[in-house]
């Protein structure tokens with residue numbers, strides 16, 4: 090891996106997600122991997138309107154920072170999606186990225202049953218980071234599923250997941266919990282080395298335009 094883009098869904102610049110991401114960034118730098126942290130909250134990105142325009146030509150009609158962001162993702166070979174849980178799911182900022190990307194980068198290919206098109210080029214790999222205030226992984230389940238769901242549609246293999254639960258209890262995520270740092274380090278190594286892929290649903294259920302119309306049951 091040469092270049093990683095890290096998309097942060099938390100609006101807090103010194104929060105738990107930011108601290109995890111800083112550590113991930115540190116490890117990547119030590120491995121001579123270029124990385125860029127993008128705080129979605131700082132961008133002008135608007136929600137998907139479901140106008141259907143991207144179904145025609147694979148292009149989103151909205152002219153905002155999402156265009157430049159897609160270019161950054163395209164020019165990276167590693168993608169990290171990091172978000173806290175807000176009411177069981179990802180933050181609004183991350184949800185905008187998921188919805189807009191999922192529509193503009195997948196739906197056109199899917200509808201046209203074409204092998205490529207608007208989707209990102211192949212050869213990327215991903216890591217997902219979830220943080221929640223309450224103790225217990227159940228508060229991370231939905232937000233991690235949302236991020237995995239996008240990766241699945243984009244057919245970007247997932248190699249690592251960092252789960253930071255219980256961030257709002259006790260001393261927080263980093264106080265008296267040395268295992269958190271160890272988890273971050275190990276997960277980042279797994280992402281960099283990329284030797285154990287985590288199965289995404291497309292491997293089992295999806296076939297987004299990779300086969301002929303006959304094989305996929307479409308005429």
Ligand SMILES: Cc1cc2nc3c(=O)[nH]c(=O)nc-3n(C[C@H](O)[C@H](O)[C@H](O)COP(=O)(O)O)c2cc1C
Pocket residue numbers: 099100101103104105106107173174175176177178220221222223224228256257
């Ligand atoms: C609007 C809102 C909704 C939240 N909903 C949940 C939730 O459903 N479950 C949970 O465990 N924590 C919830 N939290 C707590 C955050 O996940 C937690 O504070 C997290 O550490 C915030 O991430 P950050 O420090 O990176 O900003 C919520 C926080 C906010 C602001």
